[in-house]
Amino acid sequence: MSQTQSSTSRKPVRKISSDSVWVLGADMTHFGRYEDQDIVDLAAQTALAALDDGNVSIHDMDVLAAGTLLKAGTSLGQRLQKQIGQTGIPVYNVTNACATGATAIRTVYLAIKAGEADMGLAVGAEQMGKMGLLAGAHSSKEKSVYEPKGRYGAVTSLDGYLGTETMPGVFAQAGMEYANEHPGVGFEQFAKVAYKNHLHSTRNPLAQYRKAFSLDEIMQSPTMSYPNTLLMCCPTGDGAAAVVLISGERLKSMPQDVRRRAVKISASVLTSDPYTESSQVQPDVSTLTRNAAALAYETAGVAPEDLDLVELHDCFATAELIHYDNLGLCEQGGAGDFIDSGAPFRDGSTPVNVSGGLISKGHPIGATGVANVYEITTHLRGEAGERQIAGAKVGLAHVIGLGSACGVHVLEKAAV
Amino acid sequence: MSQTQSSTSRKPVRKISSDSVWVLGADMTHFGRYEDQDIVDLAAQTALAALDDGNVSIHDMDVLAAGTLLKAGTSLGQRLQKQIGQTGIPVYNVTNACATGATAIRTVYLAIKAGEADMGLAVGAEQMGKMGLLAGAHSSKEKSVYEPKGRYGAVTSLDGYLGTETMPGVFAQAGMEYANEHPGVGFEQFAKVAYKNHLHSTRNPLAQYRKAFSLDEIMQSPTMSYPNTLLMCCPTGDGAAAVVLISGERLKSMPQDVRRRAVKISASVLTSDPYTESSQVQPDVSTLTRNAAALAYETAGVAPEDLDLVELHDCFATAELIHYDNLGLCEQGGAGDFIDSGAPFRDGSTPVNVSGGLISKGHPIGATGVANVYEITTHLRGEAGERQIAGAKVGLAHVIGLGSACGVHVLEKAAV
Amino acid sequence: MQIDPTPQIPLVDYLRLDKQPHLVANECTNCGARFFDRRNACAQCGLRQFTKVPIRNEAKLKSFTIVHRAAPGIPAPFVSAVVETKDGTTVRANVVNCDPNPDVVRLGMPLQLTTYCIGADDDGTEAVAFGYQPS
Amino acid sequence: MQIDPTPQIPLVDYLRLDKQPHLVANECTNCGARFFDRRNACAQCGLRQFTKVPIRNEAKLKSFTIVHRAAPGIPAPFVSAVVETKDGTTVRANVVNCDPNPDVVRLGMPLQLTTYCIGADDDGTEAVAFGYQPS
Ligand SMILES: [Zn+2]
Numbered sequence A, B: 001m002s003q004t005q006s007s008t009s010r011k012p013v014r015k016i017s018s019d020s021v022w023v024l025g026a027d028m029t030h031f032g033r034y035e036d037q038d039i040v041d042l043a044a045q046t047a048l049a050a051l052d053d054g055n056v057s058i059h060d061m062d063v064l065a066a067g068t069l070l071k072a073g074t075s076l077g078q079r080l081q082k083q084i085g086q087t088g089i090p091v092y093n094v095t096n097a098c099a100t101g102a103t104a105i106r107t108v109y110l111a112i113k114a115g116e117a118d119m120g121l122a123v124g125a126e127q128m129g130k131m132g133l134l135a136g137a138h139s140s141k142e143k144s145v146y147e148p149k150g151r152y153g154a155v156t157s158l159d160g161y162l163g164t165e166t167m168p169g170v171f172a173q174a175g176m177e178y179a180n181e182h183p184g185v186g187f188e189q190f191a192k193v194a195y196k197n198h199l200h201s202t203r204n205p206l207a208q209y210r211k212a213f214s215l216d217e218i219m220q221s222p223t224m225s226y227p228n229t230l231l232m233c234c235p236t237g238d239g240a241a242a243v244v245l246i247s248g249e250r251l252k253s254m255p256q257d258v259r260r261r262a263v264k265i266s267a268s269v270l271t272s273d274p275y276t277e278s279s280q281v282q283p284d285v286s287t288l289t290r291n292a293a294a295l296a297y298e299t300a301g302v303a304p305e306d307l308d309l310v311e312l313h314d315c316f317a318t319a320e321l322i323h324y325d326n327l328g329l330c331e332q333g334g335a336g337d338f339i340d341s342g343a344p345f346r347d348g349s350t351p352v353n354v355s356g357g358l359i360s361k362g363h364p365i366g367a368t369g370v371a372n373v374y375e376i377t378t379h380l381r382g383e384a385g386e387r388q389i390a391g392a393k394v395g396l397a398h399v400i401g402l403g404s405a406c407g408v409h410v411l412e413k414a415a416v
Numbered sequence C, D: 001m002q003i004d005p006t007p008q009i010p011l012v013d014y015l016r017l018d019k020q021p022h023l024v025a026n027e028c029t030n031c032g033a034r035f036f037d038r039r040n041a042c043a044q045c046g047l048r049q050f051t052k053v054p055i056r057n058e059a060k061l062k063s064f065t066i067v068h069r070a071a072p073g074i075p076a077p078f079v080s081a082v083v084e085t086k087d088g089t090t091v092r093a094n095v096v097n098c099d100p101n102p103d104v105v106r107l108g109m110p111l112q113l114t115t116y117c118i119g120a121d122d123d124g125t126e127a128v129a130f131g132y133q134p135s
């Protein structure tokens, strides 16, 4: 699609190198509401399914990483072990805002790279119920006497007085800043992103919502934070996803039919916010994504134009648009033209969020970064059913959590 | 002191191997109450001091791991970066109950072992204030209609009806089970542990409490959960600790005066609960500690009798006693004789918790697993002042969080 | 005219309030491991099939503590215990009908399951807990 | 007889309610990075010395959103904005005295700092916030 800092010629995967890391098994639950199950049920269900998918058992795992944001600090990993198998292996409970799931994957990846594990299980799960908007909340109890508190000496919550802290608003501002800098980007371009993702979700049986909307319906739905309308925002929901990773060395000894379905992790990158002037007052979702993408492309020896599909973090429509540019999928500044041209639609040149994305597939926070790796894996295996991108060989999964953390994984189809 | 599964002859450290990992800088705050500071202040203060101690800057770090339990999910790592330097490096926010700090260290260790980092910063911090006992809490709002809930179909909180869920009680039972199996272990032996640690703390300027008590005072102080009296329980408090880790390869290029103070991590181990029958209804703090110790001794090529000092997880006096046995510091079943003989006192054969331990030094949860590595490091450098164990060359730091996770680090003095 | 008995509900679903109250466990059909909670799979072997098995009411005291600082609403001191039933299953419960005194509570002492009411809800339904008493 | 003026407190401590209200930042003496919060060290260079510097009141609109679904107690819709002051500092605030309409709020429009009362506490002390209005 465009230039990259590290455009390298594609080398087809010919063999399994010993120090490579692969996805052996993958699963995600249907995203939605699970009122009769707890987060451990969701995590257990998807972990067992991912193990089954890889034709291995919990007793084969050398490490476990578990991610959840809302239940951080409750030892989800160990609670999961108690339900599916207590084998004594190291457990890492991790959080990184909306990049929590990707961080769980990375932790298992590190353990394998470090030579401490041949196989490991990464699980992300969240139970959000109907918590409403992700937003800064005011204290319910009114203070009777103003007293400066915290790092800004604030006498009350600042949300709404000094700009917004609500997520639809924060990401709206990120999009509007891009619009400010680049002509041809406006409300309609943002709305088209949501149009595309709702349309894509109709093919995904695991998506929380599977209803297509017209561009007009999207633009006319209630404004949350201009330009993000309700249909341009991800819903809250419950869900979980899991992947089993394996070292190349160990994969070599697996049966042919298991090897055939393994997917190579050509790059696994995690970044945080580098200092930028403006990020001191508003989250900068772009710079760390650009840094992660550059490192991922360089590591994988893959250029954006090599990507057969991308799952990126469209928590809000405004976010997806700027990530076209951040991930180098379009010309610099050309995200408006990119969506207008139809490129990120499933029949376009670089299909983006064919799962329906966070906007329609859903966004159970801890699960998201694992679920997008599941999605890419499923396409590279040619097992994505009605939503399959035909002949997909290389895909990229991107996730970003405010605070900030960005995870990028580049995955490649095995040729073994 | 005793047998170990892997008693290997000690090889003095003669050179820095490339794939080894070292502690380059270390710090802990005074443990206590910090009403005018927040958790980021504590983390920043100790991180900056650890960087200064290693004569490096945040710009030299390739990875950051941050641990806190009570503020899990608040992206402590990134909030810390914003206060001490946003360099864009991968940040891992981790939790593992009371083993959270050790898990942060292990995560940085993994990144170095994986070849992704030459240097990294691990920080643990907690602000507990005066939260009182670590205990299961009853809902304040009485239910008007009984309704079975959760995995046990419970109609109300079970704490107090089906045994205790309070920490002093859980660890009391662990100790009493040991007493049941091994003659010569009783209230007095447990009390002696607290006597020792309070006495040790008088020499530690960083300890939350620095007051010695007589054995009688300890035994007569109010019973929390028999046999644990108030003076046999760790207090709640605030604090933070940080270490800078470096690869052996990178350490070679550091100046001689920096290399000289570096301390080798001969083993870094994390375990979780393997299945045992009884652990299904009560936490088993022993098996995973035994497993971690066995692997640590084997990895380090160190036997328990080689240890010049041990910092172990004495959240309650009953816990320390059984860990003498779990860590192989005494004969199997001989923990009562071990404390009676004076062996774990600072002038004994295997000094344990010369810092004052959790019981008197304090236990700001996320900080604890880093603080005990700081303590060992400080002794191996010969910089522990009044509490120095003369000529210390090898030490072990142990931490355990219920749920469960156990971290063991074996550290060795550099000979370079 | 007949008086309805007071409605009762067990504190936990693994307590069965039959004529002879007793506990039931989920037993793994593969390895025999027993669990009192709702299960996704077996913590020992990882397989996913369970049968319900009754647990013997006779037990002995494996470990205990006397809790003086208890959760709000819980009368203290009380004896918290880990017991081993005659069929080798570990259970966590209180020792009841026994002086909460370390000189009276003896490790290894024989015990017997018993039940008692811990309160009633606004509909008048009584919650019934179990404990073990010296036998 | 003299009437005491109503006591006032700034919403945040980096708002100075002088005759000419303005913002102050902590500026790193090494690299010049500016911060509005209490600092441990510099996010850019890592050094630990700061001086207080006043921030210019003239600004331009860098980005905005019109918030319709706001936190409880916050009148909506309102214009949330990121502005760049004349001296190049980025500030987050509301655009006030301006119709919350995307056809009226223009990216790049010139703005000027202003202050307004957002309420009073039980002692009668008024909290004063700042915003930017079209200039
Ligand atoms: Zn089984």
Ligand SMILES: [Zn+2]
Pocket (backbone or CB within 6 Å): D028, D029, D030, D031, D032, D033, D042, D043, D044, D045, D046, D047
């Ligand atoms: Zn600076």
